[in-house]
Amino acid sequence: MHTAVGEFTLEFWKEGRTHERRSGLRGTVPGFGEVVLTAPLPLERTPGSLVSEVRGPSIPTAVFETRGIHTEATDLPTLNGSTLRVGDAMVYLRRNRFGLTHRARALRFRYGGDHYLLRAVNRKRFVLVRRADDQDPGVTLAARLSGFGGRRLTVRTTGRAVAADISLAVLFAGVDRAPLTRSGAVRAALGRSTRLFAESQA
Secondary structure, eight states: OOEEOOEEEEEEEEESOGGGOEEEEEEEETTTEEEEEESSOOGGGSTTEEEEEEEOTTSOOEEEEEESGGGGGOSSOBSTTEEEEETTEEEOEEOOTTOSSTTTTOEEEEETTEEEEEEESSSSEEEEEEOOOSSOOOEEEEEEEETTTTOEEEEEEEEEEOHHHHHHHHHGGGSBOGGGSHHHHHHHHHHHHHHHHHHHHO
16 A cells, blocks of 8 residues: 655664663654664574564564674674565665765665665665656655664655555664765774774773
């Protein structure tokens, strides 16, 4: 079902203690009801990986997972060594790591017969586009994180969204999107190297 959503906002939430602590963003999306992002899931439940998850009664569950040694030096799943699942489907991701512009470095994938593009605007803003085809004019979801540590997500929707659009736009708020810009990729690599070195000396 295609729905005119307009703009919606999700707010930060947190519960539990120590290793079972869960946090993320949640709120109500017009036409789709409550949506909850957990980013990341408690580490004891996902040993050896970092996982962010979106759930809601009217949207497909979407899961973004990263495995590898670099997960020890980051707080959110990264685009490197990652897998994306939407509902029961595995989604193949591709991007040009050497692209010179934000659009050239954008993440591209296909789900449910639709083609998607995720590009960064800056560190806190990104845009998810479901491309138009012969049967649908497509949709653009412009997302902005604000507040200390990204405690609020505001998404402006242009066009009529389907449930998967909502799942994906919210999910990518819980993913380290730094590689989508050249400067962000460099900062992220330096930060991971520094953090891994510090932990190896501890």
